[in-house]
Amino acid sequence: MTDCLTGCAESPGDFAARLLAWYDRHGRHDLPWQKDVTPYRVWVSEIMLQQTQVGTVIPYFQRFMARFPDVHALAAATQDEVLHHWSGLGYYARGRNLHRAAQQLVDQYQGQFPRQRQALEALPGIGRSTAAAILALSGGQHEAILDGNVKRVLARHRAVQGWTGEAAVQKRLWALAEYLTPAERVADYTQAIMDLGATVCTRGRPRCDACPVADDCLARAQGLQSSLPTPRPRRKQPLRQVCMLIIQGPQGILLEQRPPTGLWGGLWGFPEVASVAEASGWCQAQLGGEPVRHEAMEPFVHTFTHFRLHITPVRVWVQNPAGGVMEAVGRVWYKDTAQAGLGLAAPVTRLLNQITQEDGEINGSHGEMRNAG
DNA sequence: AACGCGGGGGA
DNA sequence: TCCCCAGCGTT
Numbered sequence: 001m002t003d004c005l006t007g008c009a010e011s012p013g014d015f016a017a018r019l020l021a022w023y024d025r026h027g028r029h030d031l032p033w034q035k036d037v038t039p040y041r042v043w044v045s046e047i048m049l050q051q052t053q054v055g056t057v058i059p060y061f062q063r064f065m066a067r068f069p070d071v072h073a074l075a076a077a078t079q080d081e082v083l084h085h086w087s088g089l090g091y092y093a094r095g096r097n098l099h100r101a102a103q104q105l106v107d108q109y110q111g112q113f114p115r116q117r118q119a120l121e122a123l124p125g126i127g128r129s130t131a132a133a134i135l136a137l138s139g140g141q142h143e144a145i146l147d148g149n150v151k152r153v154l155a156r157h158r159a160v161q162g163w164t165g166e167a168a169v170q171k172r173l174w175a176l177a178e179y180l181t182p183a184e185r186v187a188d189y190t191q192a193i194m195d196l197g198a199t200v201c202t203r204g205r206p207r208c209d210a211c212p213v214a215d216d217c218l219a220r221a222q223g224l225q226s227s228l229p230t231p232r233p234r235r236k237q238p239l240r241q242v243c244m245l246i247i248q249g250p251q252g253i254l255l256e257q258r259p260p261t262g263l264w265g266g267l268w269g270f271p272e273v274a275s276v277a278e279a280s281g282w283c284q285a286q287l288g289g290e291p292v293r294h295e296a297m298e299p300f301v302h303t304f305t306h307f308r309l310h311i312t313p314v315r316v317w318v319q320n321p322a323g324g325v326m327e328a329v330g331r332v333w334y335k336d337t338a339q340a341g342l343g344l345a346a347p348v349t350r351l352l353n354q355i356t357q358e359d360g361e362i363n364g365s366h367g368e369m370r371n372a373g
Numbered sequence: 374a375a376c377g378c379g380g381g382g383g384a
Numbered sequence: 385t386c387c388c389c390a391g392c393g394t395t
Contacts, residue, residue, distance in 0.1 A: 050379050056393065090391030093381075127380050148378050167385080203377075204395065231376075263390075303374080304391060346392065376395085384387080 015157075015213060016182035016189050022212035023192030028054075028199075032061050034191070039113035039138040040071050046133045047098055047125060050147070051091045054198065060089055071111045074102035083266055083343030092265055092343065097125025117143060136181075136190040144177040145190055146170075149197025154180075155229035156201060159218035163230045238307045244270040244348075245279055246297075246355060247287075247316045251333035253352070255342070267343040268332075270313075270351070279314050292317045297354075302347045313351055 028034075031054065033045035044064060048057045064085050068074040074082070079099055086095035101123040105111055113134065114120060120131035132143035146154075151164045154176045162169040182189050200207050206225045208214045219228050247254040247270070255268045273282050276296055283291045297313040334342075344352070 047379090051390090051392070052378085053393070088392080090393085091378085091380095093390070094379085097380085125380065129379065146379095265390090302391085304389095305376080305378095306389065374395100377393100378390105381389085382387100383389100384385100 012180045013182060015180050016185075018212040019192045019196065020182075020185055020188055023188060023195060026199075026210075027192055027195045032058060032065075037138050037187075039134050041065065042134050042138045043113075043126075043130070044098065046130050047094050048089065050130070051094070052089055060085070071102050071105050071113075074099065075106040075111075079266060080342060084341045087267070087343045088346060088349070090346075092267055093261070094125055095343075096260075096266055100124045101126065113138075115139065115141065133190065136186045138187075140185075140187045142181065142183060142186055144174070144181040145194075146174055146177045147194065149194045149201075150177060152203065152229055153193055153197045153201045156206070156219035156225060157213060157217045159222060159224060159228065161228070161230060163232050165232060169230075239310060240307055241274070241310045241312070243273045243276055243279065243312045243314055244351065245273060245282060245314055245316055246270055246351060247283070247291075247318060249318045249333060252335035254331065254333055256332075257330040264345040267345050267348075269345055269348045276312060276314055279316060283316060283318060287318060289318065292319055297351075300347075311347060315355065 031045075033041045045057070045061055048060055048064075052060075067081075067085060068077060077099070079096060082099045083092060083095050086092060089095070104123055105113065115135065117128070117131045117135060120126050120134060121128060126134075129145045129147050132145045133147070135141040136143045136145060151173055154160065154173050155164060155169075158176060160169060160172055160176075164170065164173065196211070196213075200211050208217070208220050208225060211217070214220055217225075219225050245254075254271065256271050257268050258264050258266065260266050271282065271286070273279060279294050280290060283289065294314055294316040297315060299310060299312040302309045302311055
């Protein structure tokens with residue numbers, strides 16, 4: 001007898017029991033968010049882990065918790081400070097959503113996390129899986145999750161064909177996830193299936209010999225481990241071109257805040273023009289004067305999922321603009337951008353480090369330890 | 374150089 | 385209900 005929707009012949013409890021036994025011996029039990037488990041800590045870790053692997057997330061999580069120990073601290077912070085702690089993680093909309101959701105939790109729920117999944121899903125940045133993860137991991141509630149690791153484990157174990165982004169595949173996987181989630185030890189089971197996906201049932205080379213559910217894994221039986229889950233159909237990536245102006249004035253380097261949404265939304269970066277030829281004109285129009293000189297740096301490529309960005313950095317030196325400086329909202333001159341507490345995109349950080357190093361060598365001050373003291 | 378990750382939002 | 389968007393690290 002098989003279950004109609006899931007196609008499972010086995011009892012769900014058997015799958016969970018094998019996973020839990022494996023988890024007790026081989027799972028991860030010392031991750032920072034597994035200590036002092038609260039909905040807030042689970043939430044922040046889940047959002048960070050959506051886009052980044054555990055090893056990278058840990059230091060970000062520690063710094064974030066040190067600065068924003070609870071939902072009230074996060075709600076009371078400025079967006080700039082939240083994005084500063086998110087700098088380098090990518091997907092900055094999630095940092096902004098985290099901040100907004102914290103404010104809604106304080107405003108609508110006095111900072112207490114609601115226990116209804118639908119209420120959590122109404123918060124920005126929290127969908128079905130993240131809501132379920134918060135409730136299951138921090139409260140042991142009977143909720144099924146379906147993150148990337150779980151999708152991979154289930155698609156393989158039941159040999160589910162098709163890209164997991166397709167509606168029919170999603171539906172099937174959610175049905176499987178709910179069917180297999182046990183009534184007892186839900187938090188451990190949830191962590192167990194994520195751990196299995198992260199450490200054994202990996203994307204590249206699954207270690208089937210170490211898998212507690214390999215016996216009845218249909219992908220393994222059919223030799224499909226490495227071809228499932230079916231990859232997303234891929235499209236050709238367009239190229240975009242941009243010229244970043246690294247403008248050096250007496251007060252430091254000019255940074256502008258980007259629009260609140262879109263690419264690197266809310267972060268700070270260099271002024272941009274379409275081509276090197278427009279650099280002088282931009283300075284004339286925006287700073288009220290010609291640059292003393294400018295010099296193109298080595299161009300490089302920054303790759304996104306959907307396009308590749310060719311970046312040509314140009315160093316521009318301007319004289320004391322003597323009142324010509326426009327200290328408008330969203331524009332600022334910084335000497336030490338690392339201390340400014342601003343969110344910076346990865347290529348901006350890279351360029352700032354690069355020119356700091358170059359200038360240090362030119363000035364012969366490279367022997368000084370910047371971090372000393 | 375390709376790929377994955379969960380959710381938001383517009384068509 | 386599609387379909388597109390986003391930014392890094394990993395492989």
